[in-house]
Amino acid sequence: MSAVMAGVLLHLPMFLMGRMTHYRLSGMPIDGEMxxxxxxxxIGIAIAAYGLLPSNISKQLAASQKIVVSPPEDAPLTRAHWALMAVLVVALVIDIMKPASLGFTIPGMVSEYGVSKATASLVPFAALTGTVVGSILWGIIADVYGRKASILLSAVMFVGTSICGAMPSLYWNIGMCFMMGAAAGGMLPVTYALLAEMMPSKHRGWALVLVGGLGAVSGYFAASGFSALLQPTFGWRILWLLNLPTGLSLVLLGALIPESAKFLLARGRRDEARKVMERFGSEARSTTHAEETALLKGPSAALSGRAFLGKLVALCLAAICYGLINFGLLLWLPADLVAKGYSTELSSRLLAESALIAFPTIFVVAFAYSRWSAKWSVAGAIAVTFAGLLGVLRLELTSNGSPVLPVALLIVGTNALIAMLLPYTAESFPLRIRGRTTGLVAACSKAGGVFAQLLAILALVPALALVALLITIPTIASLALVTWFGKETRGRDLRDLDPNGHVFAATGV
Structure with a gap:
């Protein structure tokens, strides 16, 4: 970590050289210090990876197959649970804040580099593409190497990408933006996977949704707040340099993030594993010969079958719809409303007020998800989103009526959907593939945005009526698949949802 921080600090002289020109660095050469x-x-990232990731992973994975850790399904909430939730909210704020900050940097980039908005849009496009790659990659790493290690390594890489704030070239910014997205994209799926495994079943639902919702809302507020506070004085580049303190804070809070007890036992770190289990109420034991035989069949059972594929496709489709709406339709809607004769003030106020309405829905959604039904809450959010799409479609085809209701339905529906989608995914798949399946769904939520941004860059955005119509197709398909293949996870022991749940349901000593 010291090498990474030193590397970032060596870039600060270049940034400070621009203080007489409002921190405009375009055209300056990259010097030896940089x-x-x-x-x-x-070098620092390589050292961190070597220290965090085990070298004899094949041996450890074989050893871990002989260990069964009973999750803390019936344990009461302790200070450790609350501390974990707080730290993971911070992780999600960091994950959401940086992509949300991109919109505030575009005007400054256009002005400094003298490029068109379409060219400057390559920056958010690269960042979203990076989050897609990062979500998939870090999900796999979390399943293989452990949850805590992947979160901390992601944070270290995130700190390194803060040098983007001192890059004098637009194309260096684009490259570093991709790396930033790849680093930050790993926090989202791993956070949900870890939290799902550590929370007791009776508290798991509301905790997952509340942490996700608060992280998302706080991330957007942090992005806009830092932009309003710092950008007038330090320019758009300061929003990149914030990666240093925010990423460092997560690394320092790493002491409050527990590692999987099963992973620790496989590495022979039994004392650490015992402490984690005591804090969170888990137990461990060795498997019997019969259970080992069942475990050998587990991966094939977990990674195949119509139920598995149907559920995964349903959640991926819902995630893609969220990305298309959030990063496409809702971004294009204000200009479309103005073109139809609505005032700019009305269109801007409409989105802001709808977003404000969406904030308290986080608590309503958390209550419904944990007290009513996880499956049907997700389906309900998709249905509300579908109703909003139909409202936009009607507005576009008839050119009359108020846009308030359809826009409010879209924003409320998509906010509720993204608050529940990854928690529901984390609860719906077995522990050994939880990271990668959650990562895949998280990647799909950004993939829709990547496609929407690509259309904008190529100036190929179709009429909004056609956009709304096309998005309704995967939306209704995801609703049908969730209804058919989705499992109810509310209050259930995660071991019962595993294809080999009978193996994990046994208690240990």
Whole structure:
């Protein structure tokens, strides 16, 4: 970590050189200090990876198959649970804040580099593409190497990408933006996977949704707040340099993030595993010969079958719809409303007020998800989103009526959907593939945005009526698949939802 911080600090002189020109660095050459800093960052990340990730992973995975850790399904909430929730909210704020900050940097980039908005849009496009890659990659790493290790390594890489704030070239910014997205994209799926495994079943539902909802809302507020507070003085680049303190804060809070007890036992760190289990109420034991035989069949059972594929496709489709709406339809809607004769003030106020309405829905959604039904709450959010799409479609085809209701339905529906989608995914798949399945769904939520941004860059955005019509197709398909293949997870022991749930349901000593 020291090498990464040193590498970032070596870039600060370049940033400070621009203080007389409002921190405009375009055209300045990359000096020797910056090159040395880049090298230090690469070396620091490599050292961190070597220290966090085990080298004899195949042996450890074989050992872990002989260990069964009973999750803390019946344990009461303790200070450790609340601390974990707080830290993971911070992780999600960091994950959401940086992509949300991109919109505030575009005007500054257009002005400084003298490029069109379409060219500047390559920056958010690269960032979203990075989050897609990062969500998938870090989900796999979390399943293989452990949840805590992947979160901390992601944070270290995130700190390194803060040097984007000192890059004098637009294309260096685009490249570093991709790396930033790849680093930040790993926090989202791993956070949900870890929280699902550590929370007792009777508290798991509301905790997952509340942490996700508060992280998302706080991330957007943090992005807009830091932009309003710092950008007038330090320019758009300061929003990148914030990666240093925010990422560092997560690394320092890493002491409050527990590692999987099963992972620790496989590495022979029994004392650490015992402490984690005591804090969170888990138990562990060795498997019997019959259970080992069942476990050998587990991966094939978990990774095949119509139920598995149907459920995964349903959640991926819902995630893609969210991305298309959030990063496409809702971004294009204000200009469309103005073109139809609505005032700019009305269209801007409409989105802001709808977003404000969506904030308290987080608590309503958390209550419904944990007290009523996880499955039908997700289906309900998809249905509300579908109703909003139909409202937009009607508005576009008839050119009359108020846009308030359809826009409010879209924003409320998509906010509720994204608050529940990853928690429901984390609860719906077995522990050994939970990271990668949650990562895949998280990637799909950004993939829709990548496609929407690509259309904008190529100036190929179709008429909004056609956009709404096309998005309704995967939306109704995801609703049908969730209804058919979705499982109720509310209050259930995660071990019962595993294809080999009978193996994990046994208690240990």
């Amino acid at each position: 090159i040395a800093g880049m090298g230090a960052i690469v």
